[in-house]
Amino acid sequence: MNPIPDEKISDFVQSILVIENFKVSTPFVLPLFANGTPTLLFQTTKGKIKGNSNNLTLFGQTVFPETLTLDDNFTLIAYFFKSFPLFALFGLSAQELTDRPIDLNLLESSKRLNLQEQLLNAQSTKDMMNLLNHYIFTLIKKVKVETQRIQFATSKLADNPCEETLKKIQDELYVTERTFQRMFKKHIGIPPDKFRRISQFSAALRQLQYNRFKNLSDIAYDNAYADQSHFIRSFREFTNITPKDYLGLEAPSGN
16 A cells, blocks of 8 residues: 655655565565665565665665565565655765665664664554654754755656756756766765656656556657667666566466
8 A cells, every 4th residue: 555645754755655464475576676766664574685684774776676575474664755865864875875775773873763673563554654754754853954955956857857957957056067966966876867867767667557658659758768769778777677578577467
């Protein structure tokens, strides 16, 4: 299910995913693709990512496809942040977390606030979400005004991820190209054009998932790709598979 983020954190949290009381008979493998959103991920059983195993994981930008593997029954809660809050909320260089998810327990105590222990002792999924909401809101209250510029930039790019938007945003913020690059690397973890291309891919993936197209060239056109070949190359870059392969994975099995 996809609960709507609480109003007090909605300026920083884009969406939430909950998979509740999932029974595992064979290892559950969740693909993790580029989506432009840093993520706080909790599972009641330890999950394996990049050879590490933990319950509470903080993701920066995911550029290269990855997987989460769970071997036991679990409840999973993922808070997908908007693209800008990593540095502001957690005091981490966003660039350091790009394709390098970390155990939240490795952060200093003032940034983790004993969250994992509270979550593992929670009596219900609702209690877990209340704890996560409170935790994120506590961090938000400490945020400085400097995040407003990067919030503006990422919002504009997410809405219109074409190359022309980059220059327009830079001009509207009255910053040099060098400052613009540094701002993205500090707060987002990747250069602005890489974020733009991930936003472009993410929009195209949603169109593919919801079957809002007649052919692949429609998706390429709707999402400002030069042509269908450029779209397919971008899709392979972020998933390691083609759009047609992805549609085959999504297709329901026969009766």
